[in-house]
Amino acid sequence: MGTRNGFPTPPAMGSGGESPPAPDAIKMTAQRPLGAIHAAALVVASMVGTGIFTTTGVLLMSLSSPAVVLAAWAISGVLALCGAAVYAELGAMMPRVGGEYVYVSRAFGPVAGFMSGWVALIVGFAAPTAGGAIGFASYVNAVVPSLPPKAVAIALIVAVTALHMTDVRLGGRVQAGLAGLVVAVIVVFVVAAVASGRLSGANLAATVPAAASAPARGAGALAAAGAFAIALVQVSYAYSGWNGAAYVAGEVRDPVRALPRALVLGTGLVTVLYLALNVVYLCAVPPGALAGQINVGHIAAGALFGARGADVVSSLIALTNAGFVSAMLMSGPRVAVAMGEDGAFFRALGRSNARGAPTRAVGLQGALAIVAVLTAKYDQLLVYVGFTLTLNAAAAVLAAFVLRRREPADRPHSALGWPYSGVLFVALAAFMIVLAVRERPWESAAALATLIAGGGAYAAWHRRHSRT
Numbered sequence: 001m002g003t004r005n006g007f008p009t010p011p012a013m014g015s016g017g018e019s020p021p022a023p024d025a026i027k028m029t030a031q032r033p034l035g036a037i038h039a040a041a042l043v044v045a046s047m048v049g050t051g052i053f054t055t056t057g058v059l060l061m062s063l064s065s066p067a068v069v070l071a072a073w074a075i076s077g078v079l080a081l082c083g084a085a086v087y088a089e090l091g092a093m094m095p096r097v098g099g100e101y102v103y104v105s106r107a108f109g110p111v112a113g114f115m116s117g118w119v120a121l122i123v124g125f126a127a128p129t130a131g132g133a134i135g136f137a138s139y140v141n142a143v144v145p146s147l148p149p150k151a152v153a154i155a156l157i158v159a160v161t162a163l164h165m166t167d168v169r170l171g172g173r174v175q176a177g178l179a180g181l182v183v184a185v186i187v188v189f190v191v192a193a194v195a196s197g198r199l200s201g202a203n204l205a206a207t208v209p210a211a212a213s214a215p216a217r218g219a220g221a222l223a224a225a226g227a228f229a230i231a232l233v234q235v236s237y238a239y240s241g242w243n244g245a246a247y248v249a250g251e252v253r254d255p256v257r258a259l260p261r262a263l264v265l266g267t268g269l270v271t272v273l274y275l276a277l278n279v280v281y282l283c284a285v286p287p288g289a290l291a292g293q294i295n296v297g298h299i300a301a302g303a304l305f306g307a308r309g310a311d312v313v314s315s316l317i318a319l320t321n322a323g324f325v326s327a328m329l330m331s332g333p334r335v336a337v338a339m340g341e342d343g344a345f346f347r348a349l350g351r352s353n354a355r356g357a358p359t360r361a362v363g364l365q366g367a368l369a370i371v372a373v374l375t376a377k378y379d380q381l382l383v384y385v386g387f388t389l390t391l392n393a394a395a396a397v398l399a400a401f402v403l404r405r406r407e408p409a410d411r412p413h414s415a416l417g418w419p420y421s422g423v424l425f426v427a428l429a430a431f432m433i434v435l436a437v438r439e440r441p442w443e444s445a446a447a448l449a450t451l452i453a454g455g456g457a458y459a460a461w462h463r464r465h466s467r468t
Contacts, residue, residue: 039252039259041180043242043266046327047080048182051238051382052274053317054135056281057293058234058382062227064208064291066282072228073278075428076235077271080242082425084267085416086397088260091246092413093403095255098338099246099331100396105342107399107406111458116392117339118454123388123447125332126365128240129325130372131381133157136321139314142298153373156325161366164329165359182323183273185316189301190276196304199283208291229435233386236432238274240389241327242267243396256412264416280304328369333361383443387436388450394429397422 059069090103100120105113133153141149193199243263252258277297281290284300293299301313337358340351353359400415400422415421437444 039262040266043084043262044182044270046241046324046331047239047267047270048186048241048273048320048324051131051235051240052277053139053297053321054294055234055238055382056278057290057296059231060208060287060291063231064287066204066206066287068228069231069282070275070278072231072235073274076232076239077267077274079232079236079425079428080239080267081264081271082417082421082428083393083397084242084263085418085421086400086425087243087246088263089411089413089415089418090396090400090403091259091263092256093411095252095259096338098335099243100392101335101338103396103399103403107402108395111455112395114339114458114461115451115454116395117335118457119388119392119450120335121332121339121365122368122454123385123450124240124392125328125335126368127372127381127385128237129157129328129332129365129369131237131385132321132324132328133369133373136318136325138295139298139318139321142295142314143311143318150373154370156322157329157366157369157373160322160326160329161362163326164333165353165357165362181316182320183269185320186273186277189297189313189316190273190280193280193284193300193304198304199280201283203284203286204279204282206287208287226435226439229432230383230439232428232432233390233436233440234382235386236390237382237386239270240385241324241331242270243393260413260416329362329365332365333358336361336364383436383440384446387433387440387444388447390429390432391447394426394433397425397429 056069059072060066063069063072087099094102094106096102098117101113101117104116130153133156134149136156137147137149137152140147140152246259246263252262281296281300285303289303290296290299295314297317298310298314302310305313340361351358351360401419
């Protein structure tokens, strides 16, 4: 592997047209502690967090119609499945830790790769980790109002950070257990809701009263398209994590087989669970009762099972949010690890302890998440994170097109539905990004500022690297 501007470049093509494996991929062959079940559990737990239990109330404020809200959840599920299919190909082709940072670096060079890794590090994991902790604290507060939410959120981050700084295998086992709990909680909740006989299709057909909804930004088809695009951006926050297994590819045994299964099947399962949960929410109470509310799971459970049942459900939802925080602190630090190994960031971040845990990278993400808890506003967080991560994922999918043209050798795994899966993902992402800039200029500007800061960090690091 050579260097370009002081940073590692993609491997050179061999005489047979195939790229030789990266050195760290060879190094990790005998050090892959995670199996396919762990990878799939990471996808599920990375996706099912705060978003599914909070976002529907926000959507009803702008879309008004439960049917349109369901459509937003369904389309975002298709978007996530298309992305998972493409990432399965990229992950099997480049079985390293790091996710988008690895793919974008190979396709577009070290500057683009650094900025992609920067976005993943700052926005893709630290902010959602904070959001998951805030969701955990809000549901705990619904059951035990005397506990201060911010202190609870920070305590959770500290505890989970300590776990993942200790041992990769232990963290993987805990993650698998939490993912199983997440699926069980949702399935039991949906089945119990149906069995209660209190779900009403009339609620699904109703609309939010005009007085309860947010004021419209203009009228006509463009305004409606803009509102729907923002809804997709907000829902994409709930679906973020569909690429979770890609970040730990370098630690997964037999990644060519395990990664596609984990990414596609995990994402498909969560999409079905999300749609079922939203049907329960929207049929449990009139849409006006959910519009603008954050704890939609608590409200729906109260209508279906009474106050005591709502407390039980809120406690279980809090545990699922703890699983989400754990997933973020397991997969996210691997971006910093890959950047550290390549010398694109502090090399100390690429080092692991005797049990395989990247202690410094995990500690960094935990610290950033605590800062976000102390400063974040939830409604703006949804759009900011959703917008930025959609942009980053679109860059990775575009990388797949570039690499197929530039490196046409046979791949260990081919993306399901290619090229339609890639084209559909890019088209939907472009629709969301363009209209989000029009509808939410401040959040879009914040995302742009994050990218500019990444460019500045790269330039500063490059100057420091060049001097040494």
